[in-house]
Amino acid sequence: MSERRTALPDAAIRESADSVSLGAVCHCGGVLNESAGADAPVVALVGAPNTGKSTLFNALTGARVTMGNWPGTTVEVSRGVWRTTSATAVCDCAECDCAEKEWKLDITLVDLPGAYSLDPHSPDEALTRDLLLQVPGDGRPDLCVVLADSSRLSHSLYLVSQLREHALKIVVALTMNDIAARRDVKVDVVALERALGVPVVAIDPRQRKGLGPLAEAVRSGLAAPLPDARPVGADPDDPDGLDEERFCWIAEAVEAGTDGHGAQHPSFSDRIDRWALAPFLGPVIFLALMWLVFQITTTVAAPMQDFLDELFTGPITDGTLALFSAVGLSGSWVEGLVVRGLIAGVGMLLTFVPLMTLMFILLAILEDSGYMARAAVVVDRMMRAIGLPGKAFLPLIVGFGCNVPAISATRILPDSRQRVLTALLVPFTACTARLTVFVMVGVTFFGQYAGTAVFVMYLVSIHLVVLCGFLLRRTLWRDMPYDPLVIDLPPYQRPTLRLTASVTWLRLSGFLQTAGGIIVATVCGVWLLQSIPVTSDAAFGAVDTADSAYGVVAQAITPVFGPTGFASWETTSTMVVGFVAKEAVISAWAQTYALDEPAEGEAGDLGARVFADFNESSGGHPYPAALAFMVFLLAYTPCVATLASQWREIGAKWTLFGVVMQLAAAYVLAVAVFQVGRLFW
Amino acid sequence: MPVALKNAPLRSTLVLRQGGAQAELCQRLAVLGLRPGTAFQLVQKTSGGGRMARIGQSRVAIGAELAGQLEVEVNQ
Ligand SMILES: Nc1nc2c(ncn2[C@@H]2O[C@H](COP(=O)(O)OP(=O)(O)O)[C@@H](O)[C@H]2O)c(=O)[nH]1
Ligand SMILES: [Mg+2]
Numbered sequence: 001m002s003e004r005r006t007a008l009p010d011a012a013i014r015e016s017a018d019s020v021s022l023g024a025v026c027h028c029g030g031v032l033n034e035s036a037g038a039d040a041p042v043v044a045l046v047g048a049p050n051t052g053k054s055t056l057f058n059a060l061t062g063a064r065v066t067m068g069n070w071p072g073t074t075v076e077v078s079r080g081v082w083r084t085t086s087a088t089a090v091c092d093c094a095e096c097d098c099a100e101k102e103w104k105l106d107i108t109l110v111d112l113p114g115a116y117s118l119d120p121h122s123p124d125e126a127l128t129r130d131l132l133l134q135v136p137g138d139g140r141p142d143l144c145v146v147l148a149d150s151s152r153l154s155h156s157l158y159l160v161s162q163l164r165e166h167a168l169k170i171v172v173a174l175t176m177n178d179i180a181a182r183r184d185v186k187v188d189v190v191a192l193e194r195a196l197g198v199p200v201v202a203i204d205p206r207q208r209k210g211l212g213p214l215a216e217a218v219r220s221g222l223a224a225p226l227p228d229a230r231p232v233g234a235d236p237d238d239p240d241g242l243d244e245e246r247f248c249w250i251a252e253a254v255e256a257g258t259d260g261h262g263a264q265h266p267s268f269s270d271r272i273d274r275w276a277l278a279p280f281l282g283p284v285i286f287l288a289l290m291w292l293v294f295q296i297t298t299t300v301a302a303p304m305q306d307f308l309d310e311l312f313t314g315p316i317t318d319g320t321l322a323l324f325s326a327v328g329l330s331g332s333w334v335e336g337l338v339v340r341g342l343i344a345g346v347g348m349l350l351t352f353v354p355l356m357t358l359m360f361i362l363l364a365i366l367e368d369s370g371y372m373a374r375a376a377v378v379v380d381r382m383m384r385a386i387g388l389p390g391k392a393f394l395p396l397i398v399g400f401g402c403n404v405p406a407i408s409a410t411r412i413l414p415d416s417r418q419r420v421l422t423a424l425l426v427p428f429t430a431c432t433a434r435l436t437v438f439v440m441v442g443v444t445f446f447g448q449y450a451g452t453a454v455f456v457m458y459l460v461s462i463h464l465v466v467l468c469g470f471l472l473r474r475t476l477w478r479d480m481p482y483d484p485l486v487i488d489l490p491p492y493q494r495p496t497l498r499l500t501a502s503v504t505w506l507r508l509s510g511f512l513q514t515a516g517g518i519i520v521a522t523v524c525g526v527w528l529l530q531s532i533p534v535t536s537d538a539a540f541g542a543v544d545t546a547d548s549a550y551g552v553v554a555q556a557i558t559p560v561f562g563p564t565g566f567a568s569w570e571t572t573s574t575m576v577v578g579f580v581a582k583e584a585v586i587s588a589w590a591q592t593y594a595l596d597e598p599a600e601g602e603a604g605d606l607g608a609r610v611f612a613d614f615n616e617s618s619g620g621h622p623y624p625a626a627l628a629f630m631v632f633l634l635a636y637t638p639c640v641a642t643l644a645s646q647w648r649e650i651g652a653k654w655t656l657f658g659v660v661m662q663l664a665a666a667y668v669l670a671v672a673v674f675q676v677g678r679l680f681w
Numbered sequence: 682m683p684v685a686l687k688n689a690p691l692r693s694t695l696v697l698r699q700g701g702a703q704a705e706l707c708q709r710l711a712v713l714g715l716r717p718g719t720a721f722q723l724v725q726k727t728s729g730g731g732r733m734a735r736i737g738q739s740r741v742a743i744g745a746e747l748a749g750q751l752e753v754e755v756n757q
C-alpha cells in the first residue's frame with residue numbers, strides 16, 4: 001500500500017543527470033523485473049480527457065504497472081514499463097549481445113491525468129503542468145507523447161500548442177482514427193507533422209495498432225537533441241493575444257492536416273442521444289441502467305459470495321482443523337491464528353472478488369461504450385444540488401449494494417477533489433450487510449413495524465449523504481471552484497472484450513494488492529486481541545472473549561455510550577466486530593450470549609436477550625435505544641474492506657478523516673435519537 | 682440581437698458573444714471549440730435543462746446553469 005504509493009515518483013522524478021543521454025545505457029539484456037530501472041528514460045502520456053491515454057498505457061505496459069496516487073495528492077498516476085525493440089541501435093557498448101534489428105529499450109511510461117491545457121483548473125491539471133514544466137530539468141519526463149483525437153483534432157491541439165512553447169521533446173499520437181474515418185475525415189499525417197513541427201504517429205490503442213511506429217518515433221525522439229521552442233508572435237503578458245495566436249496556429253494545422261468536413265447528417269450517436277439525453281426519457285433510461293448495475297452487483301454476485309463464504313467457513317476451516325488435530329495442535333493458538341485469523345481474513349477478502357469483478361466489468365462497459373459521459377449529463381442537475389457532479393451518482397447507488405466496489409467506482413470522477421468527497425460520502429449509503437442487522441434489530445424491537453424502521457434507516461442514509469456532502473462542501477471544499485458542465489460527448493461504440501477484460505483485471509489486482517493486506521491484518525489483529533488473556537489466567541488463545549484484551553477494550557469504551565442508551569458490554573463488543581464486517585454483528589452477538597444465531601428474519605432467543613439488555617442499559621426506554629443503535633450502525637465505519645478500498649483510492653489521511661467524521665456523526669446522531677426519543681417513548 | 686444560450690432556438694446558426702463566463706471557463710470552452718465568433722448549432726435539449734451543441738464534428742453537452750450564462754447572437 002504505502003510503499004506502492006511512494007514508489008511511484010522514483011522513476012518519474014529521477015535524480016541522475018547523465019542518464020538522459022541514452023547512448024550510455026545498454027538494455028539489450030532486457031529487464032526481468034517490473035521496473036524499468038532508475039536510469040531508464042521516462043515518457044509521459046498527456047492529452048485531453050478521453051483521448052485514449054489509459055487505453056494506450058495499458059496496451060503498452062501490459063501488466064507491468066503500478067497504479068496509485070501521486071504522493072501527497074489524490075491525483076491518480078499510473079507508471080509502468082514499456083518494452084520497446086527497435087531496428088536502430090541505442091547503445092554502442094562492446095559487451096552488447098543483442099540480435100541485429102532487436103535492440104531493446106525499456107521505457108518508464110507515466111499516464112498523467114487528462115488535461116485540456118497547461119493552465120491548471122484542477123489539482124489533476126496542476127500536477128500535469130508541474131511535472132512537465134515546473135520540475136527542474138532532470139526530474140521532467142524525457143519525452144511527452146501527446147494523444148490527440150483525430151475525430152476532433154482541434155480540441156486536442158491546444159495542449160500541443162502550449163507544450164510547443166517550451167523546449168520539450170514531443171511526439172503526437174493520433175487516436176480515434178477509426179471514428180474520424182467513419183466520418184469521412186482524412187488525416188494527412190505528413191502535412192500535420194510539418195504544421196505542428198513534431199513527429200505524428202497514427203495509432204489505435206484499442207486494437208493495439210500502430211504501436212511499433214510509435215515506439216520508433218519515441219526512440220528517435222529520445223535520441224535526438226532537445227527541439228527549439230515554438231516562437232510565439234504575441235506578447236506573453238497578454239493572455240487574449242496569446243490565445244488568439246494559439247488558436248490561429250491550431251486552425252492552420254487542422255486545415256493543413258485534415259481533409260473533408262465529415263458527415264453533417266445526424267450520426268448514429270446523435271440518434272441514440274435523442275433518447276438517451278431527452279428531458280424525460282433520459283433519466284428513465286439512466287435509472288433503468290443503474291437498477292441493472294445494482295441488481296447485478298447484488299443479486300448475481302450474492303450466490304458466488306455465499307459459495308466462497310461457505311467454502312471458507314465450511315470445508316476449508318474444517319479441513320484445517322482436522323489437519324491441526326492430526327498433528328496434535330488442536331485448540332492451540334497456532335490453530336487459532338491460522339483458522340480465525342488467516343483463513344477468515346483471506347476468506348473475507350475473496351468473497352469480495354466476484355462483486356468487485358462484476359463491478360469493474362460493468363464500469364468498463366459503461367465507460368467504453370460512451371454511456372458514462374451521457375449519465376453525467378442526465379443527472380447533473382440533481383447531483384449538483386448536493387454539490388457533486390453527475391457521475392458521482394453511480395458510486396453512491398452502488399454503495400447501497402456494497403460500499404467496497406462503490407469506493408473503487410469513484411475512479412470514474414475526473415477531478416480528484418470530487419473523488420475524495422464522494423469516497424467520503426459512500427460509507428453513509430446503507431449497504432446490504434447493514435440491512436441484515438437492521439432487519440434483526442427491527443424484528444426484535446419493532447415487531448410488525450420492522451419494515452418501517454428499516455425504511456427509516458434508508459431515509460436517514462440518504463439524508464446523511466446529502467447533509468454531509470453539503471457540510472463538507474461548505475467547509476473543507478469551500479474553495480472548490482464553480483465547475484459548470486461542459487463535456488464533449490464521445491461517440492457510442494461497442495465495448496471491446498479485450499479492453500474490458502484488461503481494465504477489469506488491472507483494477508481487480510490493484511484492489512487485491514492493497515485491500516488484501518489491510519483486511520487480513522485487521523482480522524488477525526482482532527483474533528490477537530481476543531486471544532490475549534487479561535482478566536483471567538487462561539492461556540493465550542484459550543481465553544473467554546470477556547476476559548481477553550478485546551473484552552477489556554469493549555468494557556472500557558462502554559461508558560462512552562451512556563447517552564445513547566445502548567451502553568452494555570455485549571452491545572459495544574458487537575460494534576467492535578461490526579467495524580471489521582457488519583455481517584459479523586449478529587454472529588458476534590450470539591457468541592457473546594453463547595446462543596445460536598437466529599434464522600434470518602426472526603428474533604429468536606437472541607432477540608429476547610438483546611431486548612432485555614437494551615431495556616436495562618436505556619433505563620426503560622428500549623425503543624429509542626434500539627433506533628439509536630441502528631442509526632449508529634448505519635453511520636459509523638462500514639467495514640475494514642471499505643477502509644481498505646478508501647485507503648487505496650484517497651490515501652491514509654483522508655481515510656482516517658472519514659473514520660473520525662463517521663464516528664462523530666454516528667455518535668451525535670445516536671445520542672440525539674435516544675435523548676429526544678426517550679422523552680416520548 | 683443577443684440572447685442567453687438557453688433561450689436560443691434549436692438548429693439555428695449561433696455565434697458566441699464575448700464575456701458571460703469567467704476567463705478560466707472561456708478557455709475551456711474555447712478548447713472545445715466554443716470561441717467567440719465561431720458558428721455552432723444547438724441540436725437538442727437535454728434532461729436537467731441543458732443543451733447539446735454541435736460544433737464542427739463534435740457534440741458538446743452544456744449544463745443548464747452555463748446555458749443561462751452564455752450569450753449568443755442568432756443568425757437567421
Ligand atoms: N474508437 C476508438 N476508441 C478508442 C480509441 N482509443 C481509445 N478509445 C476509447 O476511448 C475511451 C477513452 O479512453 P481512455 O483510455 O479512458 O482515455 P483517457 O481519458 O485519455 O485515459 C475508451 O472507451 C477507449 O476504449 C481509438 O483509437 N478508437
Ligand atoms: Mg485515463
